[in-house]
Amino acid sequence: MDFIPYGKQSITQEDIDAVVEVLHSDYLTTGPKVKAFEEAIAAYCGASYCVAVANGTAALHLISLVLLNKGDKVLTTPNSFLATSNSILYAEAQPVFVDIAQDGNIDLDACEALLQKDPSIKALYGVAFSGNMLNQEKLRHIKQKYNIIILEDNAHAIGAEYDGIKAGGCINSDASIFSFHPVKHLTTAEGGAITTNSKEIYEKLLVLRNHGMVKTPEMKPWEYEMRELGFNYRITDLQCALGLSQLHKLPSFIAKRVEIAKRYDEAFSSTVIEPLYTYNSKSSYHLYVVLVDFSKCSISKEELFIKMREKNIGLQLHYIPINKQPYYKSLGYGDEQTPLMDSYYERCFSLPMYPALTQEEQEYVINTLQEVLELA
Secondary structure, eight states, X not given: OOOBOSOOOXXXXXXXXXXXXXXXXXXXXXXXXXXXXXXXXXXXXXXXXXXXXXXXXXXXXXHHHHHOOTTOEEEEOSSSOTHHHHHHHHTTOEEEEOOBOTTSSBOHHHHHHHHHHOTTEXXXXXEOGGGOOOOHHHHHHHHHHHOOEEEEEOTTTTTOEETTEETTOOSSSSEEEEEOOTTSSSOOSSOEEEEESOHHHHHHHHHHHBXXXXXXXXXXXXXXXXXXXXXXXXXXXXXHHHHHHHHHHHHHHHHHHHHHHHHHHHHHTTSSOEESSOOOTTOOOSOEEEEOOGGGSSSOHHHHHHHHHHTTXXXXXXXXXXXXXXXXXXXXXXXXXXXXXXXXXXXXXXXXXXXXXXXHHXXXXXXXXXXXXXXX
């Protein structure tokens, strides 16, 4: 069996042809494909505006500069990639790490308890972990009652839904971000996007994406003005042509992920391998995370990773608690009371999950995992 990674892109000849077409055009960097991709993402999500950028971290950086002020306290999760909380630091704001709930997402009840105690908290950055959206009723309640800024980090969740609300629609948040890294649902190689329903936020993002420059009809033909300290976070027409081609296939990609998740769930029923959450047809299943109590197993988690790799299966871990990283500990973090996150980290790992995973390959993953854990 060839090596089976935890995730990878699905590229077809249609995608290749779309990129080659741009190579033959007059635009390689910022051209018509960028605008078309932005409009298509906004329409797909049900948002008013979309700004496509160089990568998901750039999306987080720019939206944090727009939403946050220096010193703002921001509730966020330790269960994410580093970029989520790093973007708060980029804006010179202050992450406040909150424990997770049983499904791996930030505990919104714990967030509300903190908001009741500390009215100086300005924002909440929630992550739709693994493709499972945040509870929208609770998010709406928090937004309305406490009037704080809410960002939905949907890097894992394009195509997911919660009671008819699509990820990125920003129904109960100020903005949302996506990542289009190759392991995500659709790829632009590298790339990201911000969606919002605020024209003011949208216009600020456009300026910050392009060096802080503004050019108006009243200016001389050669003139432009740098009005803010911005960045070159532009995405290319090449990338957006690939993204547009991938977006057409997104429903089929997600359907395949959901099918894979359902088979995993069925295979692991009545075993010590516990899915992070029960089968959810509305999750977009960027990841398939399981929990195993290694104190009841004959091998450690490290040994499991090594033995599975020897069998040509790549497991992954999502995530090491951000607040326990050396840099964050140097800032005074690490002693937060996050018992569910700590327990989760000891037990979690991610199994291969991507549209091109065949049923034969998945069965090999399932059987090998059970054999290595001595469950077969």
